[in-house]
Amino acid sequence: MPNQDLKLNNLVVSSGPHIQVEGDHIIKRMWATLIALIPAGIAGVYIFGLYSLNVIAVSVITAVICESAFQKIFRKKNTILDGSAIITGLLLAYNLPPSAPLWMAALGSFFAVVVGKQLFGGLGFNIFNPALVGRAFLMASWPKYMTYWSNPRWQIDAVTTATPLGIVKEKLSYQLPTYWDLFIGNRGGCIGEVCIIALLIGGVYLLYKRYISWQIPVYYLLTVAILSFVLMGNKLFSGDVLFALLSGGLVLGAFFMATDYVSAPISIKGKTIFAVGCGLLTVVIRKWGGYPEGVSYAILMMNAATPIIDRFARPRKYGALKKRGAK
Amino acid sequence: MIKLRESKEATFHKPTKKAKLPTRVIIPLSQHFGAICEPMVKIGDQVKAGQLIGSLDKGLFSPIHASISGTVSAIQDYPHPSLGRVKAVVIDNDGADSKTEQRPRTEQEVASLSVEHLRKIIFDAGIVGLGGAAFPAHVKLSPPKKIDSFILNGAECEPYLTNDFALMKEKAREIIQGAKIVLKILGNPQGYIAIENNKPEAIKIMREAIKDTNFTLKVLNSSYPQGGEKQLTKSVLNREVPSGGLPFDIGVVVHNVGTVYAIYEAIYKSKPLYEKVVTLTGSCLSNPQNLLVRIGTTIRDLLEDCGPFKNEPAKIVFGGPMMGIAQYTLDVPVIKSTTGIIFFSKDELSNREDRVCCRCGRCVDVCPARIMPAFITMAAEQDKFTIAKDYDIMDCIECGLCSYVCPARRDLVGLIKYAKSRLKAK
Numbered sequence: 001m002p003n004q005d006l007k008l009n010n011l012v013v014s015s016g017p018h019i020q021v022e023g024d025h026i027i028k029r030m031w032a033t034l035i036a037l038i039p040a041g042i043a044g045v046y047i048f049g050l051y052s053l054n055v056i057a058v059s060v061i062t063a064v065i066c067e068s069a070f071q072k073i074f075r076k077k078n079t080i081l082d083g084s085a086i087i088t089g090l091l092l093a094y095n096l097p098p099s100a101p102l103w104m105a106a107l108g109s110f111f112a113v114v115v116g117k118q119l120f121g122g123l124g125f126n127i128f129n130p131a132l133v134g135r136a137f138l139m140a141s142w143p144k145y146m147t148y149w150s151n152p153r154w155q156i157d158a159v160t161t162a163t164p165l166g167i168v169k170e171k172l173s174y175q176l177p178t179y180w181d182l183f184i185g186n187r188g189g190c191i192g193e194v195c196i197i198a199l200l201i202g203g204v205y206l207l208y209k210r211y212i213s214w215q216i217p218v219y220y221l222l223t224v225a226i227l228s229f230v231l232m233g234n235k236l237f238s239g240d241v242l243f244a245l246l247s248g249g250l251v252l253g254a255f256f257m258a259t260d261y262v263s264a265p266i267s268i269k270g271k272t273i274f275a276v277g278c279g280l281l282t283v284v285i286r287k288w289g290g291y292p293e294g295v296s297y298a299i300l301m302m303n304a305a306t307p308i309i310d311r312f313a314r315p316r317k318y319g320a321l322k323k324r325g326a327k
Numbered sequence: 328m329i330k331l332r333e334s335k336e337a338t339f340h341k342p343t344k345k346a347k348l349p350t351r352v353i354i355p356l357s358q359h360f361g362a363i364c365e366p367m368v369k370i371g372d373q374v375k376a377g378q379l380i381g382s383l384d385k386g387l388f389s390p391i392h393a394s395i396s397g398t399v400s401a402i403q404d405y406p407h408p409s410l411g412r413v414k415a416v417v418i419d420n421d422g423a424d425s426k427t428e429q430r431p432r433t434e435q436e437v438a439s440l441s442v443e444h445l446r447k448i449i450f451d452a453g454i455v456g457l458g459g460a461a462f463p464a465h466v467k468l469s470p471p472k473k474i475d476s477f478i479l480n481g482a483e484c485e486p487y488l489t490n491d492f493a494l495m496k497e498k499a500r501e502i503i504q505g506a507k508i509v510l511k512i513l514g515n516p517q518g519y520i521a522i523e524n525n526k527p528e529a530i531k532i533m534r535e536a537i538k539d540t541n542f543t544l545k546v547l548n549s550s551y552p553q554g555g556e557k558q559l560t561k562s563v564l565n566r567e568v569p570s571g572g573l574p575f576d577i578g579v580v581v582h583n584v585g586t587v588y589a590i591y592e593a594i595y596k597s598k599p600l601y602e603k604v605v606t607l608t609g610s611c612l613s614n615p616q617n618l619l620v621r622i623g624t625t626i627r628d629l630l631e632d633c634g635p636f637k638n639e640p641a642k643i644v645f646g647g648p649m650m651g652i653a654q655y656t657l658d659v660p661v662i663k664s665t666t667g668i669i670f671f672s673k674d675e676l677s678n679r680e681d682r683v684c685c686r687c688g689r690c691v692d693v694c695p696a697r698i699m700p701a702f703i704t705m706a707a708e709q710d711k712f713t714i715a716k717d718y719d720i721m722d723c724i725e726c727g728l729c730s731y732v733c734p735a736r737r738d739l740v741g742l743i744k745y746a747k748s749r750l751k752a753k
Binding site for chain 1: 657
């Protein structure tokens with residue numbers, strides 16, 4: 001009996017399952033999101049010049065420092081390596097004008113990470129998208145800097161411009177960019193929002209990897225398209241759909257900010273409601289609001305609605321009893 | 328439901344082999360859903376294979392039989408694959424393998440048996456659900472209302488396991504004979520046999536076996552947990568078992584192919600359930616096998632047939648890799664509900680991590696019960712069990728898919744089991 005004395009002293013006893021999906025990990029997802037954001041950043045720096053790279057760098061570095069310092073001070077586990085602080089810093093920078101002062105980028109990043117995220121309990125507990133919290137803070141505090149738009153660097157005839165949505169809203173005398181210009185990012189706007197093609201490359205990559213659910217970008221864009229067609233023209237049903245989709249921060253918001261796991265609802269049903277809500281609020285702000293662009297406030301408002309959406313938008317459980325009287 | 332990597336290759340094409348008889352068996356007195364049996368023998372008694380050794384006067388239970396012939400050497404607590412330690416009857420093998428009288432019945436004799444009599448034979452043979460839940464079979468065969476559909480479950484959706492597959496390939500005719508008995512007992516409902524499409528050989532053989540019967544073969548997608556009773560009812564009949572209810576409630580009975588084969592043996596051969604096919608597999612074994620094992624054989628003794636270890640196992644799991652239970656010792660015996668034993672090496676261990684939920688929603692997307700594991704476990708972590716209940720924790724079938732897919736590697740199903748046990752204790 002060769003096995004009679006065999007002893008295994010190091011058997012692991014744990015609750016099942018004893019196998020695990022391969023190749024999917026939250027940290028991997030975070031870094032994939034970062035990679036997906038890179039094309040839009042490169043495009044932004046190319047379009048607006050090297051100064052905007054400084055804005056991005058300051059924002060990202062501040063986010064990392066603030067998160068580390070906060071976790072050090074409050075004796076929490078350091079989570080820098082999960083990449084979420086870098087994403088927050090990057091997304092904030094992408095939402096800043098290319099000529100934003102560096103101190104402002106730093107302040108916004110501090111506010112995003114500390115107030116927007118850590119004070120709520122850190123990753124997983126923040127109610128709002130931290131980068132958008134930072135942006136809203138800057139918008140409320142220094143609106144002048146936040147709406148100072150420099151031209152793409154090759155348009156030397158004028159240093160400043162307005163965003164396409166601004167031109168329409170304020171009925172300014174600037175020339176409106178063509179659809180192609182909008183698509184490639186040859187227009188005024190925030191660093192990371194202008195180059196649609198670069199954003200789509202990243203967004204499609206995340207969809208392909210299934211790291212974001214398609215419902216959010218698709219229903220968000222669809223709602224904006226339909227409502228813009230109905231409401232944004234000179235009369236009903238005459239809006240410029242393509243212009244509405246390509247201008248402002250819509251594509252950046254729909255693919256990279258509304259899809260933030262933590263601040264969006266958890267079920268497919270919930271995500272759909274959330275996305276339609278974002279689209280609705282975006283158009284409402286663009287049409288009747290005080291600002292030309294409504295993406296960030298629309299997402300922030302829907303973030304606030306996420307807990308209540310989560311409560312009611314549950315999947316229909318298996319074997320749910322039919323409502324009384326249905327028979 | 329999602330497709331898992333199957334990992335069935337090691338034993339997929341291996342025929343069933345009889346395991347060597349061990350020098351002693353440890354037969355726990357609880358091998359079923361229900362009350363623990365009382366021993367019917369004393370230390371020193373001589374027993375034969377098939378002799379009754381554990382029973383009760385009343386209550387929900389299933390009788391237990393000796394699996395080898397020999398002397399009862401101890402009746403005391405021993406390790407049990409799912410219940411910690413349970414009182415067990417230990418029998419020292421006398422090497423004779425003598426059996427209680429097992430009189431075969433002819434087709435005519437079987438046909439003349441009344442439904443009551445058939446049920447009695449099945450109860451006396453100690454047959455329980457062999458798919459893993461070990462619910463006494465006679466109870467499932469005494470439905471309180473009219474049954475319109477009977478599903479023979481050959482899905483075998485757990486990765487690694489091939490015991491049902493081997494049985495279907497080798498005993499198709501017997502399984503169908505057993506299934507006909509079940510139909511008779513249930514008042515002739517429509518019979519279905521459900522097999523996943525990753526087992527074409529079994530599909531072919533079973534299709535042949537049901538040729539002159541009224542059974543309908545349903546080929547299902549290979550996805551987990553297709554073989555769960557509730558999921559199977561949905562896939563085969565497109566009907567859902569009401570929340571908190573049983574398939575009975577919608578006129579459905581589901582039995583595993585192994586159970587039905589045991590019913591065949593009980594009826595046609597008067598043989599009680601004291602041996603069954605078990606898949607022994609995993610990267611640590613030099614010789615993975617589908618073994619016909621006597622109940623009460625320990626892992627240690629089974630290594631005679633499938634060992635030695637290629638490398639030292641870091642985890643030994645009774646059952647499938649999704650729902651199975653990790654063991655702490657080699658001295659755990661095979662019981663009636665054991666489907667497989669998997670030996671995982673160190674680098675195959677799944678790591679749970681202590682992370683907060685990032686709310687990505689993967690668990691909600693895959694949950695076959697369509698509840699929200701993320702919210703249930705967030706509540707459970709804070710001991711807020713009533714919130715967990717409000718999120719339908721009791722509808723969880725503990726299939727483990729949520730933990731399997733979680734990108735934050737949270738121990739979701741572990742937390743759910745914990746919360747359930749706390750809720751039940753209240």
